Amino acid sequence: MKVLVPVKRVIDYNVKVRVKADGSGVDLANVKMSMNPFDEIAVEEAIRLKEKGVATEVVVVSIGVKQAQETLRNALAMGADRAILIEATDNVHVDIEPLAVAKLLAAVVKEEAPGVVLCGKQAIDNDMNATGQMLAALLGWSQATFASEIAIEGDKARVTREVDGGLQTISVKLPSIITVDLRLNEPRYASLPNIMKAKAKPLATKTPADYGVDISPRLSVVKTVEPAGRKAGVKVGSVDELIRKLKDEAGVI
Amino acid sequence: MDFGLTEEQRMIVETTRAFVEEELYPHEQRVERTGVLPLELIREIQAKAIAAGLYAANMPVEVGGAGLDTLSWLLYEKELGRANYALHWTCVARPSNILLAGNAEQRERYLMPCIRGETWDCLAMTEPGAGSDLRGMKASARAEGGDWVLNGTKHFISHADLAGFAIVFMATGEEETPRGPKKLITAFFVDKGTPGFTVREGYRNVSHRGYTNSVLEFDDCRVPAENVLGEVHKGFEVANSWLGATRLQVASTCLGRAERALALAVAYAAERKQFGQQIGKFQGVSFKLADMALELKAAELLTREAAWKYDQGTVTDGDMAMAKLKATEVLAMVADEAIQIHGGMGLMDELPLERIWRDARVERIWEGTSEIQRHIISRELLRAVGG
Ligand SMILES: Cc1cc2nc3c(=O)[nH]c(=O)nc-3n(C[C@H](O)[C@H](O)[C@H](O)COP(=O)(O)OP(=O)(O)OC[C@H]3O[C@@H](n4cnc5c(N)ncnc54)[C@H](O)[C@@H]3O)c2cc1C
Ligand SMILES: Cc1cc2nc3c(=O)[nH]c(=O)nc-3n(C[C@H](O)[C@H](O)[C@H](O)COP(=O)(O)OP(=O)(O)OC[C@H]3O[C@@H](n4cnc5c(N)ncnc54)[C@H](O)[C@@H]3O)c2cc1C
Numbered sequence: 262m263k264v265l266v267p268v269k270r271v272i273d274y275n276v277k278v279r280v281k282a283d284g285s286g287v288d289l290a291n292v293k294m295s296m297n298p299f300d301e302i303a304v305e306e307a308i309r310l311k312e313k314g315v316a317t318e319v320v321v322v323s324i325g326v327k328q329a330q331e332t333l334r335n336a337l338a339m340g341a342d343r344a345i346l347i348e349a350t351d352n353v354h355v356d357i358e359p360l361a362v363a364k365l366l367a368a369v370v371k372e373e374a375p376g377v378v379l380c381g382k383q384a385i386d387n388d389m390n391a392t393g394q395m396l397a398a399l400l401g402w403s404q405a406t407f408a409s410e411i412a413i414e415g416d417k418a419r420v421t422r423e424v425d426g427g428l429q430t431i432s433v434k435l436p437s438i439i440t441v442d443l444r445l446n447e448p449r450y451a452s453l454p455n456i457m458k459a460k461a462k463p464l465a466t467k468t469p470a471d472y473g474v475d476i477s478p479r480l481s482v483v484k485t486v487e488p489a490g491r492k493a494g495v496k497v498g499s500v501d502e503l504i505r506k507l508k509d510e511a512g513v514i
Numbered sequence: 515m516d517f518g519l520t521e522e523q524r525m526i527v528e529t530t531r532a533f534v535e536e537e538l539y540p541h542e543q544r545v546e547r548t549g550v551l552p553l554e555l556i557r558e559i560q561a562k563a564i565a566a567g568l569y570a571a572n573m574p575v576e577v578g579g580a581g582l583d584t585l586s587w588l589l590y591e592k593e594l595g596r597a598n599y600a601l602h603w604t605c606v607a608r609p610s611n612i613l614l615a616g617n618a619e620q621r622e623r624y625l626m627p628c629i630r631g632e633t634w635d636c637l638a639m640t641e642p643g644a645g646s647d648l649r650g651m652k653a654s655a656r657a658e659g660g661d662w663v664l665n666g667t668k669h670f671i672s673h674a675d676l677a678g679f680a681i682v683f684m685a686t687g688e689e690e691t692p693r694g695p696k697k698l699i700t701a702f703f704v705d706k707g708t709p710g711f712t713v714r715e716g717y718r719n720v721s722h723r724g725y726t727n728s729v730l731e732f733d734d735c736r737v738p739a740e741n742v743l744g745e746v747h748k749g750f751e752v753a754n755s756w757l758g759a760t761r762l763q764v765a766s767t768c769l770g771r772a773e774r775a776l777a778l779a780v781a782y783a784a785e786r787k788q789f790g791q792q793i794g795k796f797q798g799v800s801f802k803l804a805d806m807a808l809e810l811k812a813a814e815l816l817t818r819e820a821a822w823k824y825d826q827g828t829v830t831d832g833d834m835a836m837a838k839l840k841a842t843e844v845l846a847m848v849a850d851e852a853i854q855i856h857g858g859m860g861l862m863d864e865l866p867l868e869r870i871w872r873d874a875r876v877e878r879i880w881e882g883t884s885e886i887q888r889h890i891i892s893r894e895l896l897r898a899v900g901g
Pocket of ligand 1: 636637638639640645670673719727876879880885889
């Protein structure tokens with residue numbers, strides 16, 4: 262069984278995000294970019310499936326600017342076998358929308374015929390949480406989102422999902438789209454020997470036109486603003502004052 | 515000339531940095547405060563380093579290393595160098611390159627166990643009476659009935675307590691030269707436990723807490739002829755051909771720590787307020803930051819250039835001396851100024867600065883003192899004009 266893992270290049274989670282002066286988005290010029298952490302978990306899971314002998318090949322795909330090649334090389338250095346880069350824009354500030362990404366992925370799925378697509382549950386840049394679900398709908402495949410445990414059993418996958426207030430275990434028929442959550446695994450370090458080997462692994466470069474997909478935007482960003490700064494705390498003089506403030510001002514008791 | 519890093523180099527830096535931050539930093543304070551690196555902690559981190567392919571990555575692929583070019587190797591060293599020395603040197607060991615000079619049987623017996631993390635090597639040249647002037651060594655070996663018999667004392671020998679064996683340099687004769695008699699030196703493998711070989715606790719050292727040094731004593735210690743590394747009387751030739759780049763390794767590990775200190779200083783200057791504003795807005799502080807960054811970059815470029823030349827086969831002793839000299843002196847300056855910018859807090863062991871400052875001191879002494887590096891650089895200049 263082949264496993265396909267889409268990976269997105271996003272602003273590194275350690276970077277202090279700055280909004281561009283004109284409010285059109287987040288400033289991405291000269292900031293550190295990394296693989297979306299949830300996608301890293303998906304890559305790790307795919308490699309583990311291969312190590313267990315369940316998967317035969319791990320293919321990673323990224324859609325975006327040509328620099329996403331770095332993200333793909335990271336996935337190859339972790340242990341993925343092959344990569345596909347779909348160069349959809351040359352502007353680092355353009356975010357390809359989930360529907361366009363899902364359409365492109367659907368086209369890749371038709372070509373590659375994977376048994377499972379493992380996606381991150383969302384990308385940490387825009388937190389859309391939509392691509393995996395849209396992809397399942399476009400393909401008419403089953404879907405299991407927010408996975409914290411995955412077991413492939415014959416032509417089914419048993420997936421434990423992190424839902425509000427607990428865990429839910431479902432069984433889905435393969436082929437399926439599984440989106441992964443934080444607690445599924447801890448991604449490995451790309452080992453030095455694997456980093457050296459990654460260069461020799463195949464990386465194919467495509468464009469949306471190769472798949473006949475229209476990626477023109479359907480959403481428009483009206484405004485991007487920094488979250489309001491946290492207000493300074495206040496010191497209270499006594500327990501009584503604290504209780505009064507919690508009751509009257511905060512309204513929590 | 516391309517100053518950028520390749521994709522692989524970038525990934526090597528990222529992986530090594532992540533490992534250092536997640537697996538080494540959390541243990542630093544304990545090692546610094548106790549001065550001890552417990553064996554069970556070594557084993558735990560070692561296993562992770564082996565899994566990540568970081569262990570012994572300085573080695574060529576055919577013996578299980580990563581097969582890195584010199585610049586990539588030094589980038590890896592720089593990241594490791596950020597952390598407490600005992601932690602990175604022991605738990606993510608880089609066996610000495612000189613072990614590659616061994617014959618097939620010696621590689622199997624000494625090199626491979628080091629690469630697999632089963633033991634460590636140590637290298638013994640320095641003696642109480644012979645430091646910079648190593649040729650002046652007194653410890654000697656004499657041939658006797660097909661064996662060698664070793665006598666003498668070595669001191670300052672790093673991590674000899676952990677090591678399973680030592681590579682020991684001994685005087686084995688003398689030859690006449692136009693400039694007077696010159697000692698002939700031979701390198702030997704000596705296993706721990708060989709009768710007549712004792713490892714004694716060394717001195718307590720201001721730098722690199724948890725990283726020990728020992729005194730090695732040889733008292734009619736007999737080793738078989740097969741323990742000679744390289745050729746008899748050619749010990750320094752072996753050392754020169756295999757240990758040349760260790761000065762670049764020292765330079766790189768210093769750059770890593772200097773970069774860490776600078777980053778802390780920059781962050782603090784941007785955050786700390788006195789007299790109603792960020793201290794980074796006072797020129798007294800901001801110009802310090804500028805000079806620290808400037809000197810650090812100069813040192814880094816010297817090191818990178820030497821690395822590049824090393825792979826081209828055009829590096830000179832002077833190039834490597836310049837890199838080592840500059841990086842070790844810049845580290846001392848950057849560490850000192852980073853503490854200054856932190857005010858009193860910089861001296862407290864809650865932050866890694868006080869130890870980066872202490873650790874900087876040894877770097878200007880070992881692997882050739884700053885004076886010896888200057889001697890090498892100037893000798894090269896003068897020789898070029900027949901001086
Ligand atoms: C913590 C630590 C660990 C070490 N680990 C090892 C190890 O594992 N193996 C090993 O073999 N050695 C090791 N050493 C020894 C180290 O390499 C020596 O300390 C170093 O070479 C200097 O020798 P020395 O200390 O005897 O100083 P000396 O050579 O006595 O120097 C004293 C001073 O004289 C100066 N000087 C000497 N000659 C000249 C000259 N020609 N021109 C100008 N100035 C000169 C020096 O620069 C220095 O300032 C270690 C040292 C330390 C401190
Ligand atoms: C071991 C120790 C013992 C001490 N004992 C005592 C004690 O008994 N009682 C007591 O009251 N205090 C004590 N102190 C505090 C000591 O006096 C302060 O550490 C010192 O005044 C510096 O203040 P700071 O550490 O807050 O640094 P900061 O004032 O925050 O300075 C940080 C950096 O900013 C620079 N800076 C600040 N303002 C300016 C400016 N306007 N222009 C340019 N640069 C500027 C400083 O020079 C420094 O480099 C002690 C400190 C230590 C380390």
